[in-house]
Amino acid sequence: xxxxxxxxxxxxxxxxxxxxxxxxxxxxxxxxxxxxxxxxxxxxxxxxxxxxxxxxxxxxxxxxxxxxxxxxxxxxxxxxxxxxxxxxxxxxxxxxxxxxxxxxxxxxxxxxxxxxxxxxxxxxxxxxxxxxxxxxxxxxxxxxxxxxxxxxxxxxxxxxxxxxxxxxxxxxxxxxxxxxxxxxxxxxxxxxxxxxxxxxxxxx
Numbered sequence: 072x073x074x075x076x077x078x079x080x081x082x083x084x085x086x087x088x089x090x091x092x093x094x095x096x097x098x099x100x101x102x103x104x105x106x107x108x109x110x111x112x113x114x115x116x117x118x119x120x121x122x123x124x125x126x127x128x129x130x131x132x133x134x135x136x137x138x139x140x141x142x143x144x145x146x147x148x149x150x151x152x153x154x155x156x157x158x159x160x161x162x163x164x165x166x167x168x169x170x171x172x173x174x175x176x177x178x179x180x181x182x183x184x185x186x187x188x189x190x191x192x193x194x195x196x197x198x199x200x201x202x203x204x205x206x207x208x209x210x211x212x213x214x215x216x217x218x219x220x221x222x223x224x225x226x227x228x229x230x231x232x233x234x235x236x237x238x239x240x241x242x243x244x245x246x247x248x249x250x251x252x253x254x255x256x257x258x259x260x261x262x263x264x265x266x267x268x269x270x271x272x273x274x275x
Contacts, residue, residue: 072165072269073133073228074130074163074226075131075162075163076129077160078160079126079127079159081126082125083117085125087114087125090259091114094259098260101262104262104264105264106134106135106141107133107262107265108133109132109261109263110131111241113256113259114256114257127156134268149161163230164229167228167229168272169225170217172223172241173218173219173222174222177223179224180245180257181241181244181255181258182239182247182255183238184252184253184255185251187235187253188234188235188236189235209227209236213225221242221244224241225240226238226269240252
């Protein structure tokens with residue numbers, strides 16, 4: 072599993088109805104894309120839910136890195152983003168776990184993201200296992216969070232370049248009740264052709 076997200080920050084006076092229409096008209100295109108676990112079409116609106124910006128920020132969980140590459144650089148869809156907005160940075164993380172929540176069968180309305188730096192001193196006993204132990208604790212916390220009644224899907228992933236942890240949660244609630252979230256989004260559409268193939272426990 073690989074997580075991917077690009078964030079397109081729009082002008083303060085941008086009419087977000089344009090993005091809503093874009094997703095309404097074209098969001099179904101990836102509903103049956105081979106290799107894709109899910110794509111959540113996410114937005115943040117300036118002044119709503121504490122957001123300081125207008126932003127279009129689609130989030131992906133891929134089951135197949137070849138399909139991810141084809142989407143990004145093989146004419147599989149990302150060219151439309153480049154055409155309309157320029158080429159944003161496409162961040163990506165190695166997937167660790169993706170448990171289903173009790174609300175998996177209901178459409179998600181909101182999403183939360185938590186990005187945290189992984190401290191360099193995670194191996195105090197010198198065994199080299201401190202990083203693994205940190206991930207085990209994070210997976211346990213993710214599993215606990217995923218049992219919340221409003222959770223559709225939760226995911227944990229790591230960026231080994233910047234050593235940063237990503238926790239992403241889809242919620243059926245109209246707002247994301249994750250107190251630790253660093254960002255909250257509205258979900259306009261969910262494409263989930265390979266949702267059942269995403270790894271529940273540690274992807275190792």
